[in-house]
Amino acid sequence: xxxxxxxxxYLLSAMYADDRYLAVVGNxxxxxxxxxxxxxxxxxxxxxxxxxxxxxNALALGGxxxxxxxxxxxxxxxxMTLNGRAIGTIGSPVSLGVLLAILLPIAFSKSRIYxxxxxxxxxxxxxxxxxxxxxxxxMVYRWRK
Amino acid sequence: xxxxxxxxxLVAAMLLIRSKAKDSDSQRMKLWGSAIESINQRPWFGVGxxxxxxxxxxxxxxxxxxxxxxxxxxxxxxxxxxCGVVGLAIYVAWNIKLFSQASGPFLGSLVxxxxxxxxxxxxxxxxxxxxxxxxxxxxxxxxxxGMGGRILIAFLGVFVASCAVQLAYADRLAASGHMQxxxxxxxxxxxxxxxxLIGVSEAFNRSKCGNAKMALLDIAAGxxxxxxxxxxxxxxxxxxxxxxxxxxxxRKN
Numbered sequence: 081x082x083x084x085x086x087x088x089x090y091l092l093s094a095m096y097a098d099d100r101y102l103a104v105v106g107n108x109x110x111x112x113x114x115x116x117x118x119x120x121x122x123x124x125x126x127x128x129x130x131x132x133x134x135x136x137n138a139l140a141l142g143g144x145x146x147x148x149x150x151x152x153x154x155x156x157x158x159x160m161t162l163n164g165r166a167i168g169t170i171g172s173p174v175s176l177g178v179l180l181a182i183l184l185p186i187a188f189s190k191s192r193i194y195x196x197x198x199x200x201x202x203x204x205x206x207x208x209x210x211x212x213x214x215x216x217x218x219m220v221y222r223w224r225k
Numbered sequence: 226x227x228x229x230x231x232x233x234x235l236v237a238a239m240l241l242i243r244s245k246a247k248d249s250d251s252q253r254m255k256l257w258g259s260a261i262e263s264i265n266q267r268p269w270f271g272v273g274x275x276x277x278x279x280x281x282x283x284x285x286x287x288x289x290x291x292x293x294x295x296x297x298x299x300x301x302x303x304x305x306x307x308c309g310v311v312g313l314a315i316y317v318a319w320n321i322k323l324f325s326q327a328s329g330p331f332l333g334s335l336v337x338x339x340x341x342x343x344x345x346x347x348x349x350x351x352x353x354x355x356x357x358x359x360x361x362x363x364x365x366x367x368x369x370x371g372m373g374g375r376i377l378i379a380f381l382g383v384f385v386a387s388c389a390v391q392l393a394y395a396d397r398l399a400a401s402g403h404m405q406x407x408x409x410x411x412x413x414x415x416x417x418x419x420x421x422l423i424g425v426s427e428a429f430n431r432s433k434c435g436n437a438k439m440a441l442l443d444i445a446a447g448x449x450x451x452x453x454x455x456x457x458x459x460x461x462x463x464x465x466x467x468x469x470x471x472x473x474x475x476r477k478n
Contacts, residue, residue, distance in 0.1 A: 089315050090274055093308045097273020098458035100321040101413040123367065136330065178341050185333025196230055211237055213340035221333030 087192035139191040143183030147201025151175060154204035165206035177207025185221040253344065255267050259284040260302040271309035280306065282460040296346035303346075408448060415461040418448050422468055429475075446474050 094103035150166035165173035168180075180202045187194035195218070202210050228406045263272065263280035272280055278295050297303040320339070327335050351432045395411035396405075404421035411417065432438050449469035452462050 089308060089312055093312060094269060094274040096270060098276050098279050099273065099456060100458070101456055102276055102278070102459065103274035105383075105388070105413070174345055178338075178345055181337045182334045183340055185337065186330040188333070189330035192230055193229065196233060199230070199233055199237060203233070207345075209341055209344045213337040215234065216340055217333035217335075217337030219333075221330050221338045224332060225326070 140187040140194050143187050144197040147198040150201040150204040166204035173205045177205040177210030182208040184214035185217040188218045208209050260297045260306050263306045269309045271307045279460050300342035314462050412451050413455045417450050
């Protein structure tokens with residue numbers, strides 16, 4: 081209910097925005113930020129019977145692959161980094177750090193080797209906030225387990 | 226394994242703390258300052274979703290534009306600037322709901338997002354997906370939508386898909402250098418218009434034929450009018466309108 085209220089208000093805010101196109105589509109080359117991205121995410125609501133174990137495995141393994149790609153870029157292809165920071169498959173070290181930090185507790189719940197791969201990916205992204213957030217999230221998971 | 230994890234963690238922490246990130250820190254301060262000014266200007270309903278860049282450009286017109294300026298890099302400030310105090314109240318309620326529902330590794334992920342969102346741009350859709358997964362994980366049925374909701378979402382999905390196809394097609398046209406066609410397919414994207422107008426002005430300078438020059442000015446004036454009509458609220462439109470004034474001056478000459 082609260083989620084739907086938030087989405088409804090977001091729609092209302094987009095209608096009365098200074099720049100409606102920006103609110104709906106997002107910035108050029110970054111279209112996922114606007115309502116369009118929210119709409120795509122909402123498509124998940126069509127499938128409420130997602131298998132949770134499958135989801136966790138997919139997220140953890142996806143994180144490992146992205147972390148390894150980031151590490152490879154950082155160590156082997158300096159041209160594919162931004163100021164020495166790996167951009168991964170996303171194109172931005174900041175977004176890469178955010179994604180890997182979110183995936184760290186999930187990967188840790190499956191295997192510590194997965195978590196190590198993601199940790200190395202965060203190191204390659206050079207994001208201090210992501211390291212702090214990922215570790216804090218993992219500690220909370222362990223504490224509440 | 227545990228020892229290796231701890232060693233890697235310590236090395237990573239040392240390397241990242243020693244890294245030179247003073248530039249991004251000072252930029253964050255500017256973004257937060259601009260956000261507070263913008264909140265004072267429009268406190269209740271904000272400037273509209275994803276519109277952080279517009280007040281930022283107004284408050285710091287000389288700031289070198291980069292991607293960092295598109296977001297407040299703090300979720301509370303971002304929501305306050307774009308959706309106002311009312312939006313923040315809903316956002317806080319939503320966060321409380323999320324944290325009360327989540328469990329297992331998704332609770333850890335939510336904590337990570339909560340911390341990251343204070344210094345980084347967080348995309349709303351990743352929060353929506355996380356909310357959904359957290360809801361399922363906690364075996365809550367509150368996330369399950371009824372048939373009417375599903376039909377509505379299916380319509381939204383078709384609309385989103387058609388928008389995405391149109392955007393992708395316009396992007397392809399722009400990438401292959403067909404800027405005028407890209408402007409036709411997506412008349413709202415000011416980046417295409419800017420690139421198209423730069424191309425027109427280069428062709429204008431190269432051309433020796435008076436009639437061809439007048440035709441180019443007419444085409445450029447049409448795109449300036451289109452920018453004013455389709456994106457009246459954008460700060461970038463002001464630059465294009467300035468360009469339009471130069472075109473008018475050239476036409477009179």
